[in-house]
Amino acid sequence: MAHKDRTVNQGGSMVEENLARSIYVTTAGTDTSTPNCGKGKPSNETDVTLSCRGSSEVTSEVRGIASCERIPSMRTDKCYKAKTFQELYRGSEIQEFYRGANVLVTGGTGFMGKVLVEKLLRSCPHISNIYLLVRCKKGKDVASRIEELFNDPLFEKLKAEDNGFRKKVISVEGDCREPGLGLSPDDRERIVEHVNIVFHMAATVRFDEKLPIAVATNVLGTRDLMLLCQDCTKIKAVVHVSTAYSYCNRSDIAEEFYDPPITGDRVVKLMECLDENTITAITPTLLGAWPNTYTYTKAIAEDTVRTLARDLPVGLFRPSIILCTRSDPLPGWIDNHYGPAGVVVGVGLGLIRTLHINEKTVGDMVPCDMAVNALLAAAWHIQERRRSGIEGIPVYNYVSSCENPITWDRYIKKSIEHSWQFPFEKSVWLVTLTNSNVYYLYKIYALFFHLLPAFVVDTVLFSVGQKPRAMKIYEKLHRFTGAISYFCTRQWKFSNQNVQQLWSMISEEDRKIFDFNICNLNWDRYLGESMMGVRKFLLKDDPRGHSDAMKKRYRLYWLHQGVKFPLILLFLWLCWLTTRTVFRLAGETAMIGKKIIT
Structure with missing residues (x-):
């Protein structure tokens, strides 16, 4: 086999072109010092040998290829030169499932959607196109929102490996509410003619959203998407992303459908x-055992x-509470x-100092990147089930409590x-x-x-001529903590046999590329990286x-101590004063009683 010098280009295209030049088919017994045909004894069976010099420099298109891999032989009497390296490189089973696929993603600009889009583009390099359904929002058109999406630090690794990935993303203006x-x-x-795989992730996740x-x-958007998928001519898999708490009114949640x-x-x-x-007035009655409009509509x-x-190849994916990424493409992203x-x-x-929470219960949470890996594998599994003739709609409960649980107490302390x-x-x-599982005790703590x-802060602000705002901040914080307290004070028993079977x-x-085994998660290390991610990506520290x-x-520690001790002394003095008053009143009452008797 002849080798030609290659220049590594981080964009990937030059690597592919020059690698393709170094791939030849030579007949058995031929002098391989040159790529010329006709030398040596011809043979009906030929070997194709791939040489990858400097494979460590090769980008995502050739990731995982070691030097001098053997490609399956092809019958030919002529020297053969590959058109592109991509045509000869075969990825893992899941990567091959996405080879040449046109994927429709709704909710791709959301938290989990961003991670999904990035993972598809980086780990499934042979994907054809991603159709990204995007709506205009807050005065920004679709193009502006797409530009904003790819300016996120989440995509920096992808840009370094393949700066031409944007060509695979096709923005489609739409709105699930319409x-x-x-x-x-x-x-x-265009979607009906080309799309093979669908990930429906678009949803309003606000707990207090108007019904x-x-x-x-959440409902009409899902209905219209399913009707669209029925018209698609090349569909291979449709995955609807729900939540593990869609039926939180139940204590046991299996991987099956329930009556809505x-x-x-x-x-x-x-x-x-x-x-x-009228709808606002009857909403509590409609919700019934469901705590909010989000879980109700899900x-x-x-x-x-x-x-x-x-007859669609459909699956239902239920992740629990989604946290920041574990490591892929970067740790702690949120x-x-x-x-x-x-x-x-x-x-x-230092704003939240008390919560209504049962620290002994298990908090079911999963990293976003691991959930996305499971989601991508689930789409592959749906097609495999269809090929095997297995009927029914598979449900995947992607949860942590079954195999790697963590209590709220441990989560908070760490x-x-x-x-x-x-x-x-x-x-x-x-x-x-300072937390409490007793609601009324929590209200005292909050006071x-x-x-x-x-x-006190608002009084000081008002006295110096500034607008009071502390009470408004805590009004919002209490609405937020009140909304999540339902999930922090109860315990659910999930089952995830389908997810475990999928991993097996x-x-x-694929386990290396799409790791979703929650047993591999080290909670202590992960929570440390999560804290760093909050500092970097949310607070911009x-x-x-x-x-x-x-x-x-x-400084805050000593300020806290300086305020705490006088307050403790004040509290003890009030207790002593109250106790003395009670005993004095009791004594006076006893004296009056004796006088009445005598």
């Missing part, structure tokens, strides 16, 4: 027939998927304050421990936390630890300012 997903006729036709908006996005609180058609008719005030959406699935991340920020800043090691630059008070200090089915190579943050923490 009829027919808000697609134009041309875009709809009409939640129904329009109401059918999708009926709830849509209700939203169409009733005015907004349960209805699951039933919508089951009803409209028909872009929102929802759920536990918001608690970590509030506690780390997070506080790491916050002491890496304090936030914007902290306003020392990190302290003393939140509301009274906020009242995939190859060793300067990494060089760690020493200043440590100094500020010590």
Whole structure:
């Protein structure tokens, strides 16, 4: 085999072109010092040998190829030169599933959606196109939102490996709240003709979302997407992303469908027939055992998927609480304050000092990148089931409590421990936390630890001519902590046999590329990286300012002690005064009683 010098280009195209030049088919017994044909004794059986000099420099297109790999032989009497390296490189089973695929992603600009898009482009390099359904939002058009998406630090690794990845992303203007997903006729036709795989992730995740908006996005959007998939001519897999808490009214949640609180058609008719005030008034009655409109509409959406699935290769993916990334493409990445991340920020800043939480219960949480890996594997598994003739819609509960549980007590203590090691630059008070599972005791704590200090701060601000704002901040914080307390004070028993079976089915190579085995997660290390991620990606703390943050923490510590001890003395004095008053009144009452008797 002849070798030609290659220049490594981080964009990938030059690597492929020059590697392709070095791939030849030579007949058995031929002098391999030159690529010329006709030398040596011809043979019907030829060997194709691939030489990859400097394979460590090769980009994602040739990742995993060792030097001098053997390619399966091909019958030919002529010298053969490969057109592209991609045509000869064969990836893992899951990578091959996505080879040449056109993937439709809804919700691709959301937290989990961003990680999915990045993973598809980087780890499935032979994917054809990603159709990204994006709506105009907050005065930004689709192009601006796509540009904003790829400017995120999440995509820096992908840019370093393949700077031409943008050509594979096709933005499609649409809105899941609009009829027919808000697609134009041309875009709809293009999707119907080309799309093979669909990931439906678009949803409103606000717990306090108004019911009409939640129904329009989570239920109607799902219905219209399923109708679109029914028209697609080349569909291989459709994965609807729900939540492990869609049926949180149950204590045991298996990998199966349950009866919804109401059918999708009926709830849509209700939203169409009733005015907004009436809907608001009857929302608590409609929700019933469901704690919020998010879980309520997600349960209805699951039933919508089951009803409209028909012969489609459909699967249901239920992740539990999604946390920041573990390591892929970078550790600790997060872009929102929802759920536990918001608690970590509030506690780390010294704003949240008490929570309504049962520390003994297990908090079911999973890293975002591992959930995405499981999601990608689930799509592959759906097609494998279809090929094997297995009927039914598979449900995947991607949870941590079955194999690698962590209690809220451990989660909170480790997070506080790491916050002491890496304090936030914007902290306003020392990190302290006093929790209670008893609601009324929690309200007392909130009064003393939140509301009274906020009242004092607002009084000072008002006295110096500034606008009071502390009470408003705590009003928002209490709405947030109140919304998540339902999930922090209860225990669920999940089952995840389908996820475990999926892990047992995939190859060793896929286990390295798409690691979703929750047993591989080291919680202590992960929570430390999560704290660093919050500092870097949410609070935008300067990494060089760690020493200043440590100094500020010590100042806040002594300030906290300086305030705490006088308050303790004041509390003890009030207790003594109250006790003395009670005994004095009791004594006076006894004296009056004796006088009455005598």
